[in-house]
Amino acid sequence: MLYIGVDLGGTGIKAGLVNEKGKILAKGSMLTHAERPYQAIIADIAALCNKVAAEGGVKVSDVAAVGVGVPGICDPKTGIIPMCTNLGWHGVPFVQEMRKYIDRPVIVDNDATVAGLAEAVAGVSAGSQTSVFITLGTGVGGGIIINGRPFSGAHGVGSEIGHMIVKMDGELCTCGNRGCFERYASATAIIREARIAVAAHPESAIMARCGGNPEKINAKIVIDCAKEADPVAKRVFDEYVKGLAYGIVSIINILDPEIIVLGGGVSNAGKFLLDSVREEVEKLVFIKAMPHALIELARLGSDAGIIGAAMLGR
Ligand SMILES: [Zn+2]
Incomplete structure (x- = not known):
C-alpha cells in the first residue's frame, strides 16, 4: 500500500510517496508563497502530489490516501483548518478544496502530531x-x-x-x-x-x-x-x-x-x-x-x- 504525505510549511511545501513502513520512495518540494489565496496554494499542493506519484511510477489514484501536516490548528474530523498563523489561514476548508483535484481520501492534522506519528511508525x-x-x-x-x-x-x-x-x-x-x-x-x-x-x-x-x-x-x-x-x-x-x-x-x-x-x-x-x-x-x-x-x-x-x-x- 502506498501513501502520499505532505509537509505544509509557511516557507516551503514538501511531499513524498511513502510505503506502509514509512519509507520514502520519491519526494519533491516547492515554495509556499504564503501571501497567495489558499485556493492557489492548495492547487499547487495537489500538483506536487501528482508529481511525486509520477516520480514513484504511480498515479495519485493508485495511493490509499493523501495526508497533510499543517503548522496550525486542524480539525481532522471536518478537514477544516480553523487557524494557521504561518499561512494567515482562518477557517480554510482544506480537504474540500483538495478533493477538487484529488479523488482519494485526504486527511489533515497538526504538524507536531504528524511528526509524533512518524517517530511512532519509523523512528x-x-x-x-x-x-x-x-x-x-x-x-x-x-x-x-x-x-x-x-x-x-x-x-x-x-x-x-x-x-x-x-x-x-x-x-x-x-x-x-x-x-x-x-x-x-x-x-x-x-x-x-x-x-x-x-x-x-x-x-x-x-x-x-x-x-x-x-x-x-x-x-x-x-x-x-x-x-x-x-x-x-x-x-x-x-x-x-x-x-x-x-x-x-x-x-x-x-x-x-x-x-x-x-x-x-x-x-x-x-x-x-x-x-x-x-x-x-x-x-x-x-x-x-x-x-x-x-x-x-x-x-x-x-x-x-x-x-x-x-x-x-x-
Ligand atoms: Zn499559550
Missing part, C-alpha cells in the same frame, strides 16, 4: 503503543499517539501541549494566557532569559558569542556556552531544563506514556539536553517506585513531516 518510538512527541522550537508543539493513532481530542484541538499552563500568572503567551508551557520550554524562552541574564552579567561568554548584541542571541549560542560551562549560560540552561521537566512530568502524571520524544531545534543540543532533562524528571516523578516514560530524542529529522503525514492515511 525512535517505533513499536510503542503510547507516545508523546514534543517539538521544542520557536513555540512548543505536541503530538499524542495512542494505540498507534494520533489523538486529537473530542474537538480536534487536543495535544496542544505548548499551551498547558505550568505557572499561574506566569509569562504572557502568544495565545493570550499566562504561564503556558511553551513560555518556558521553547527556544524563545532560552533567548528571553539569556537576554535578561546578560544585561546583569555582560561578562558572560554569551555576549562575546553574539558580538555584544543581545538581539543576536539564539538558543544554540546559549546552549553551546552552557556546554562550555559559562556560569550565566549554565544558569539559563538549567532553568530551561527545569521548565521543560515540569511539563514532561505533568504529561507523565496524566498519560503515563511509554515514551516521550523530544524534537525541534532545541533537541539538537543532543545528549547534553537529554541527560539534564532525564535527571530533572527523575527528581519530580510522583511514584518513584514505578517505572516511567523513557525520554528520547527524535530520530527522523526533516523527513518526519512527510512520513508522518503519509501515515495519517494508514
Whole structure:
C-alpha cells in the first residue's frame, strides 16, 4: 500500500510517496508563497502530489490516501483548518478544496502530531503503543499517539501541549494566557532569559558569542556556552531544563506514556539536553517506585513531516 504525505510549511511545501513502513520512495518540494489565496496554494499542493506519484511510477489514484501536516490548528474530523498563523489561514476548508483535484481520501492534522506519528511508525518510538512527541522550537508543539493513532481530542484541538499552563500568572503567551508551557520550554524562552541574564552579567561568554548584541542571541549560542560551562549560560540552561521537566512530568502524571520524544531545534543540543532533562524528571516523578516514560530524542529529522503525514492515511 502506498501513501502520499505532505509537509505544509509557511516557507516551503514538501511531499513524498511513502510505503506502509514509512519509507520514502520519491519526494519533491516547492515554495509556499504564503501571501497567495489558499485556493492557489492548495492547487499547487495537489500538483506536487501528482508529481511525486509520477516520480514513484504511480498515479495519485493508485495511493490509499493523501495526508497533510499543517503548522496550525486542524480539525481532522471536518478537514477544516480553523487557524494557521504561518499561512494567515482562518477557517480554510482544506480537504474540500483538495478533493477538487484529488479523488482519494485526504486527511489533515497538526504538524507536531504528524511528526509524533512518524517517530511512532519509523523512528525512535517505533513499536510503542503510547507516545508523546514534543517539538521544542520557536513555540512548543505536541503530538499524542495512542494505540498507534494520533489523538486529537473530542474537538480536534487536543495535544496542544505548548499551551498547558505550568505557572499561574506566569509569562504572557502568544495565545493570550499566562504561564503556558511553551513560555518556558521553547527556544524563545532560552533567548528571553539569556537576554535578561546578560544585561546583569555582560561578562558572560554569551555576549562575546553574539558580538555584544543581545538581539543576536539564539538558543544554540546559549546552549553551546552552557556546554562550555559559562556560569550565566549554565544558569539559563538549567532553568530551561527545569521548565521543560515540569511539563514532561505533568504529561507523565496524566498519560503515563511509554515514551516521550523530544524534537525541534532545541533537541539538537543532543545528549547534553537529554541527560539534564532525564535527571530533572527523575527528581519530580510522583511514584518513584514505578517505572516511567523513557525520554528520547527524535530520530527522523526533516523527513518526519512527510512520513508522518503519509501515515495519517494508514
Ligand atoms: Zn499559550
